Amino acid sequence: MKYKTLACIYILLLTIISIDAQTNTGNFEKILQKNSNEIKLKTTKATVIVELCTPSIIRVRTSWNHTFLDNENWMVSNYNWHNVPHKLTETDTSIKIHTEHLKVEINKTPFSIQFFDKDNTLLSSETNKGQNYGGFKNESKVGSTKHLKANEHFFGFGERMDFLDRRGKKVELNVGRGLGRPHITGAYNVLEANYSPIPFFMSTAGYGLFFHTAYPTTWNMGADSNNRYSFYADGGELDYYFIYGPTFSNILDGYTSLTGKSPLLPKFALGLHVGTYSGGTWGHEKHTSTDYVVNLAKKFRALEIPLDILHLDSTWRIFGKSGGKGATTFEWRNTFDNPDQMFSDLYDLNLNMVGLHLRPRFDNGKTLNLLDQAREKGHVYPEENSLGEFVNFFDEKAVDWWWKNGVKTIADQGAMFLKTDEGSAFGRKANESNKVGPQGEGVKALHNLFPIAYAKAPYEKFQEYNGIRGMNHTREGYAGIQRYPFIFAGDWPSEWQYFEPVIKAGLNIGLSGVGNWAHCMGGFEHIADPELYIRWCQFGLLSPIAHLFGMEHPNYKEPWSYGDEALQIFKQYDRLRYSLIPYLYSHSYQMYTTGIPLMRALVIPYQNDVNVYSITDQYMLGESLMICPVTQKGAKTRVVYLPEGQWTDYWTGKIYEGKKHYNVLSPIDQMPIFVKEGAIIPTQVPVNYVGEKPIDHLTLDVYPTASSTFSLYNDDGKSLKYQKGDFNITAITLQVAEENIKLDIEMPKGDFKSEEKTYTAKFHLKEQPDHVKINNKKYHINETEQVSFKDGILSVSPEISNKEVISIIII
Known part of the structure; x- marks a missing residue:
């Protein structure tokens, strides 16, 4: 018992020493400067800059020596932002900054930052039930601690082979593979593999955070607490961007507006x-x-x-x-x-x-x-x-x-x-x-x-x-x-x-x-x-x-x-x-x-479905195709989860109701693929290489269980002219109603002059319809090669090119 007591005292002393060595930001003293999108604040221990990049993106920088690093261009490619309309109000206890989408509330004593959406929903906080977190410096390390919400989950952090949902996990980010031999416990260690770490995450609470640092970072996403998470770098300054969504798609748009979009490959x-x-x-x-x-x-x-x-x-x-x-x-x-x-x-x-x-x-x-x-x-x-x-x-x-x-x-x-x-x-x-x-x-x-x-x-x-x-x-x-x-x-x-x-x-x-x-x-x-x-x-x-x-x-x-x-x-x-x-x-x-x-974890389109948070062997390829690789040797079936909506088995045409798990057949030549309701999937005749021959005809596979749209993109495929607007987009709209199904193929819009194309629309249906109208001309099924029905697929091939609008109505 004596030794247990001594051990507890020793741990307590270490904790006190650690806390004492860690410097926080102190208390607010004054606003040093306000100009356009930037507010510079002085605290008793540091200088803090709050920069409004957009109505949805806020940059927060903290320096304990009151100097800031120059902007770099390796990670962040955009520092030039338009003026962000905002309102700043100050009281005895706080400073509040309102933009169109966000409210930033800075508590003065002790200094801490909260982010709210425009409806005053708390997104992120540095305080919780009397506990104060926020920015800190510990020798060369700089970081921040924030409140962890009860139902908050985190995704991102780069090319990790270990986990998808990072809640309750700790991770270190520094480029490199696992070290040590034998390779099975060294270089092939999925827990250590760090080929492309990225100090960025998205939270299901509706925001993302990009830690703008090139130093090695450590992230504790609630591994030892249900109330807080933290991150720190081994040097540099505390510099992070808070990115409001609330959807993951919007957060990714915001993050890549900072670090750059992926250009088109040839x-x-x-x-x-x-x-x-x-x-x-x-x-x-x-x-x-x-x-x-x-x-x-x-x-x-x-x-x-x-x-x-x-x-x-x-x-x-x-x-x-x-x-x-x-x-x-x-x-x-x-x-x-x-x-x-x-x-x-x-x-x-x-x-x-x-x-x-x-x-x-x-x-x-x-x-x-x-x-x-x-x-x-x-x-x-x-x-x-x-x-x-x-x-x-x-x-x-x-x-x-x-x-x-x-x-x-x-x-x-x-x-x-x-x-x-x-x-x-x-x-x-x-x-x-x-x-x-x-x-x-x-x-x-x-x-x-x-x-x-x-x-x-x-x-x-x-x-x-x-x-x-x-x-x-x-x-x-x-x-x-x-x-x-x-x-x-x-x-x-x-x-x-x-x-x-x-x-x-x-x-x-x-x-x-x-x-x-x-x-x-x-x-x-x-x-x-x-x-x-x-x-x-x-x-x-x-x-x-x-x-x-x-x-x-x-x-x-x-x-x-x-x-x-x-x-x-x-x-x-x-x-x-x-x-x-x-x-x-x-x-x-x-x-x-x-x-x-292109390859989308299910949490991107289904952020609020907790069933997808741990799915690591299914993904959306684009908006409409769910790909389900078979990763077990000898498997003849596999379990898949289909989110809300209706899904069609790509191979059999069978329709499944979503929000359920299914055990589906997976013979060796069939990796399970499911098509989302309302899908419009343009395809071409396979070629031996791109450019082998002109692609003057496209097939549209249409799954008319819901209304939808598809934007068919086209350009010259090689040059950078697309960056100056030399492309066109063909809008394809599917409207599903009780009395009919309507597919409209618009003429291409844009500067790029593309070759003339014709289309075949293949509607995947449960039963044969009565008739079809093509630009108001009536056709009975199977009376002409233009309109035929076989094995659940209605094929409609208008004798019309993309030089005019094509409207197909199925009745």
Whole structure:
């Protein structure tokens, strides 16, 4: 008993010491300055700036030394805001700031901040039942503690493989994979994987919070308390944006208005991407060749497997004298006889883009001593005990030199993009060596920014050089990485245990403002069993970016390596993907304008349905398609949850009522897919590559169980003209009433002059209707090829193009 008492006293003393070491903001003293959108306040211990960015976004900055950092442009891309109309009132106890959508109430003693919506509903508070929280500083750490509501749940935090709902969890955010060997408890640790952490969350209470810092952060979302949550950074200042929704869609729009929207990729980037080790991987480099690469593309074409993009991974180049596998020489391995001809042959096979893998360190090769030259010119980031090896991507002159002397040499040969690997190695142990790169306090704030600078450089350089939209393929990221798409989930083995965590990664990164995302379908390392390969590829081909790549030797992840069944199912889903390109491209434009990702955790559209908070193996692809991957070996059925509304089984046409769980069949060739009520899904005839032939006819799959609209987007598919308004949108409206169903297809509106299109509308119905009117002309069912009914589908093919309005009424 004596020792227990002493232990309790010791813990109490530690707590008191900890509290004493932590400095809060004190009490309000005075308003220092008011100008347009900014209010500067002095407290007894700090200076606080409240900035009104929009009526729904408030920036709060706190400095205990009364100075503030300059605005940076790596994470946040927008600091220029229009004047926000607001009203400020001050009383003896508080300061209140009203905008159109928010009310900010600042309590003077002690200083604390509350956020309310316009109806005076409390959204977020720094006080609760006499407890005062708010901003704090503890040595170099800066952070804030806020009240945790009873029914509040949190989503976001970047590409996490561990959990979806973060309530009651603690998480540390700092770019990098798990460390340690064996890999199964080190690099393959789903709890530690942090390829693209993002210090941002969305709360079901109707707000989001973006912690604007590049330092490592720690978030305690109620792990040790039901009344409070907290977050802090290992340095810098306390700087966060409060973003009001109340919907997750509005919050994502707000967050990406700060950190940037995802630009449109070239349209062909929605096609299949394939990576290759060119015939040999680690230890088998001698097997690489140009012939292997060209023959690989030929085989995809011969088997009529649609393909648009190819990249050559790390074995295309020799490993250098200093960095080995972890650095880049820009010199081809001697097994590649004629790289120029290889690129020419690949483009003759109608690949739309071919790219190369590299790492961020310079290295000396046999003839190009780029590392020595870069060191001499000061274009590498200095390290404590060496002259440095990392390209200084934070310096424009270094980037220009890297491009001119390294990347442009391969661009001139035919490479059109890069796969920028090992972005986490700056200031941290690398995958392919024991090197850690630059160290020190200054690097701590740059480590998380490095992946952004690393992706930005080739994205912009190739965009200018190619004269079309940029594309960069990268593994690591941080807040703002969505501006330089796309990102992939990293090196997860071909094991069933990693399949669902990768799905979780896609959901979490989408909840964090990054929509152009991919993964190595089939898994990256190890040989997959054919069933896992099929199931993973089904998911991969209905992911935002479809990326096929793995490092097993000699088969890799090519579909013909897994048997005839795997090959046929791969082709089936690849062709399904290509047929959905009009649907996917329209949603890509929606993502560009609103920040809503293509791959949507169910909590985005169904924020108030607690049943979806823990669903980590279902998602919406766009607005209308629910994708339900099968992640259990040998499963012939799986349980799905269908939210409110009516849902149609894509394969059978069976209609299900929502707000229920169902056990559905899932034969090996059928990943469960459900179509949302009112869906309008534009599809095209599958092609072998985007641009193979003009798409002059579209099919609209219509599920008329509810009224809806669809905006069909179109532009030239390659240029940046869309950013200046050179596009058009075709509005498609479905009206469902008791007496009839009406579908209106408007003429395209916008500056882009698109080719003439015709349409077939396929209405998925329970029973055959009486007749159909097309622009008021009456047609009886099955009396003409224009109007036919079979197996529950009414096909209507008006002999009218998009040069005039098309109106279809089903009676």
